[in-house]
Amino acid sequence: MRKNKVVIGFLGTQLDSGRGAGRWEKWRPTVSLVQHEDVVIERLELLYTPPHQDLAQQVRVDMVIASPETTVNLVPLPIADPWDFGEVYAKLFDWARGYRFDTEREEYWTHITTGTHVAQICLFLLVESRRIPGVLVQTSPPKRQKMGNPGSYALIDLDLSRYDVIAQRFGAEQQDAVQFLKSGIATRNARFNALIDEVERVAVRSRAPILFTGPTGAGKSHLARRMFELKKSRHQVEGEFVEVNCATLHGDGAASTLFGHKKGAFTGAAADRAGLLRTAHKGVLFLDEIGELGLDEQAMLLKAVEEKRFYPMGSDREVASDFELIAGTNRDLRTEVAAGRFREDLYARINLWSYVLPGLAQRPEDIEPNVDHQLARAGAELGRSVRFSNEARVAYLRYAQSPEALWTGNFRDLSASVTRLATLADSGRIGLPLVEAEMARLRWLWQPASDARNGLASTPGALGRDDLAALLGEETVEAMDLFDRLQLAAVLQVCSQARTLSDAGRLLFQVSRTQRTVVNDADRLRKYLARFGLDWERLTSASFPSWLGRRH
Structure with missing residues (x-):
């Protein structure tokens, strides 16, 4: 579908001026935009300062004469000092933030030939940072002035690293984006906040796959959707957010749901189906519980991620889909790769940006x-x-x-x-x-299910008798009262969720510590563990049983 061209630019108070009939023999940069026979401009957003309103109206009249199919919108910007960098950038930034860009139907050219040098630089920065989507256009006069000769134009497609010219505004914008990803919740966990800070930078700078690992309900799906909405607000995606839980996909239905199929590809395929990868074209595809995908579907997905092309089921013709992938899992995919249940090449491809969301x-x-x-x-x-x-x-x-x-x-x-x-x-x-x-x-x-042998829990999150036997030895556990086994299991559970001995002690003694003149939670916990021949160094060592090493 051909997109309509929309130009954004400042009025040239000197270059665009002229009122008599002779103005048509003069090269005027803004008017020249609609005089090229190979270009049809659908709309011009003509920015100007209020003192030059009469000139702006004259230019609009002349452009309509030269190109009746072009709509010229006059946009007044109340700039007191057009050479004040901070003021000009702030006005343009606010205008761009409030403008409704439609990148699916329109392509945007930002004209940087007119306006003060400050205005041109500010427009450059806004296009380069994608606050104004599209390309720059620069116009030049003809070598010889002649009526009707529009001169030439050149498009500049920026692909440059970001400039931090106005650090405070960009910093504030980044913080706004971080708060958006956190749904405005003032989270206090330093590790989680650092994770979200990095996710924000990756979301707006990268199109590479992202992998979120974490327990069910930790917020993987919610964060993926917020990332999509942030990208959408920056005009970095045009399509939709498509979410699928891979744990619900089985058999032929898995490949059909993801990659589509041709009519008759398998029993029950009564009509063609596009598939979710094609639905996510130009958008974001979130594959939750990606570890549940079968090996065949993993191979097809790898090709689709790397080449943006794949074969629907029953088809001998490739189709294309340019989607961005976010994957989620509650499994350790490294273990799945080692066990042969997940393809190593696919894991390598989706593991460029990998984050573990804490419970x-x-x-x-x-x-x-x-x-x-x-x-x-x-x-x-x-x-x-x-x-x-x-x-x-x-x-x-x-x-x-x-x-x-x-x-x-x-x-x-x-x-x-x-x-x-x-x-x-x-x-x-x-x-x-x-x-x-x-x-x-x-x-x-x-409440955990009771252990069949001694009443200790065996469900995830609690330690059972066999767990304690693996740590202390069978004879030691047999010699312990049930009360001591239950208490030790609870203490070790808290230890498994703490980063340091002091953190664990603080959680275990949070009431009694307020009643003591000398507070040494770590020493109290160290003495308790020593009763069973345990110490923190052993608990955090590589030889410590895996059922309690889950925090590392």
Whole structure:
């Protein structure tokens, strides 16, 4: 489909001037844009400062005479000093941010022959940083002035590294993008914040595949969609966001869903199907749980990612799709590659940008702002304001941030919990009895199944008897009371989620430490572990059992 050409440029207060009949014998850069026989300009966005409104109107009249099919929009910019770099850039930046670019139907030329040198530089920077999508156009006069001779023009397609000319504005824009990726939630976890900072830079600078690894409910799908929306706002993608959970794809249906098929390709293929990869053309394809794909589909996907071409099922003709890939998984794909369940070449291709999203239990300092966010969302859905009482809020957050709260479903668990509280709150007030009931519900939800032999949990997130035997030896475990086994298992579970001995001690002794004049949580935990012949160095060593080494 041919796109309409749209030009953006400043009025030339000297070069575009002229009122008598002789003006048509003069080369005027802006008017010359519509005098080229090989170019049809659909629309011109003519920027000017208010003192030159009469000239701008004259130029519009002349352009309509020269090219009746061109629409000229006059855009006044209240710039007090056209040589003030900060002022000119700010006005142009704000105008570009509010302009509705349509890159699917229009292509944009930014004219840099007219205007002050400051204006030309600012336009250059905005095009180079993709705030104004498209290319630069530079016009030149003919060698000999002659009526109707438009001179020449040249298009400049920028592919340069970014300039940080106005550091504060670009820095503020980057922070806005980071907050957008975090949905405006004031997260406090330093590791997560650093991860999002890098994801923001990758999102706006790279088209390479991105891999998110993390437990179910950690926010992989949500972050992928926010990345797409950020790219869309920067005019870096034109298509749609297409999401598919690979765990739901099986047999012929997997290849058909992703790559499409021709009629009759297999039993039940009654009509042609385009497939989701083609649906994601010019957009973003998010393949959640990519580790669930079969090896055949992995091979087809590798070709599609590398060549942007593939064969639909039952077809001997390739089709094309230029999509950007974001993949998600709750598996360690390195282990899957070693086991032969995931192709090494595909893993290498999607592993250029790889990020591990921590679960909610690993971000206890982020629980409070996320509770506030979820409460605001729940209130909006219910159409009323919902708030905690002070004592209810303290009780809920104390429990939510404690090791007892497993958050096995991560943000899905938190969202469900807050939704229940908001729904049941009379007069929009969440009181302590309601919170206590919700805490009991969560304890029941996360209660691990009993171990058949000794009552110790064997579900993920808790340690069983065999786990302790692998660490301490069978004879030692046999000589322990059930009480000691349960207590040690709980302590080791907290250790597995802590980065340091001090962090683990702080979590385990968070109440009693406030009643002590000398606080040494690490020493208290070290002495407890020593009772069983354990120390932190051994727990964090390479020989430590894998079931408790999951934080490393």
